[in-house]
Amino acid sequence: MSLTSKLVWTAVIVGGIVYIGRNTDSTAGAATDTAPIPADYQRHYEAAAGTCPHMDAPLLAAVGKIETNHGRSTLPGVRSGANSAGAAGPMQFLPATFKTMRARHPDIGPDQYDPATAIRAAAHYLCDSGVADGDVRRALLTYNHSSKYASDVQAQARAYR
Template identity: 50%
Template sequence: MTKLGAAVGAVLLVAVLAAAGVVNAVSSLFGSSPSGHVNCAKPIEDVPPVFCALYVAAAQVCPGLDWSVLAAIGKIETDHGRLDAPGVTSGENFAGAGGPMQFLQPTFEGVLGRHTFPPGGATPPSRYNPHDAVHAAAFYLCDSGAPQDLYKAVFAYNHADWYVRDVLAQARRYSEAASRGTGNCSEVRAPTPAARVAIEFACAQLGSAYVWGGDGAAEGGFDCSGLTKEAYRAAGVELPRTAHTQHDAGPLVAAGEPLLPGDLVFYGTPRDIHHVGLYIGAGQMVHAPTFGQVVQIGPYRWAGDDYYGATRPHRAVST
């Protein structure tokens, strides 16, 4: 890790940030794609799947650290090891840093002396080995205060305010990309495990008959709220039976706030909410429309609809 830019005292930095309300804001940026529940099989933005898997695995050594922070550091330091420059795969850069996460050798050895690296890297561990480098970064951030004080931890990694800002901005982009739904049941992405389970359940019902009052096979199919109720029951979240009572159970998604996969979308009026679907991203939902139709994927907005609002049942179930 190179030490670029003017060093600022960490105590002063945190005091300034706290006064601006930034410390609390930072802690809320990266809860949308919990490490360990990220699907790395498909590229997320420009993160290579192999590096994505390393970031997700390494984040587990620092409970609460989001994979996206490690990915952002890997991006800014060496473009996930793709940078063609001295010190990435061998040698050192002008500041003495080396490897995909740009560790100074004494810093890397210090981390190695404090922690036992998991198997899968070099023997002995090397800052040039991606597995070892990414795990070392996770250990170092944790030792420096992550995830409780993420700004301070990233500042310890590289003593420059611009660097911290860039890392946190990039991390947020990666976190949002990992949580952004595809609108496709064959490539489910969701912000929480509960949302993922609910979506996978609903997707497994595609083609099932619409049955008024139906909760599944016992009734021969589903109605709209029966489908959403059973989808969330599979995820360990109990919902009321009707669309109207499910809406009132909340928690509500604020008007203008982007929808997340797993949100429930409702249609009707304050007196009569008559339909509900399960949002899966890209403007699509899984729902049981009406008599004579089957459980299907369709747009959640259309000309002349009576869209009313959305709730986020998975908000409280994120582990």
């Protein structure tokens, strides 16, 4: 099967409700892809990883890859607006979650569509959710409550390492 014909299933949790749907944009969520990460995104992943103990750039890059293929996805909510679950930006935050992260971490800028801002917010969110304690899987399950999502991100991070 070619990558362009591959269907990717996504699950998003909003208010305790799981929304599952097919993503036909084959560039988002492709498992263990080792294609080069865009240079600007790589710099943001590396800078944001330094904000948290036990965080590394490959983990953040894996989240960015699975969520929006490092902002390259053409799906709604990546560059403007929101997807059907209300998530927005290259790291796919619900606006309320992004606002909470900004309130807790003043180094996060106001634009969740800006890759530097979104990646920094994701680093803080993952850090607060378990990475700082060394529990990466718990953090990933907080980011997205799907076990498959957590496994996919961890596999992608291993591929990047």
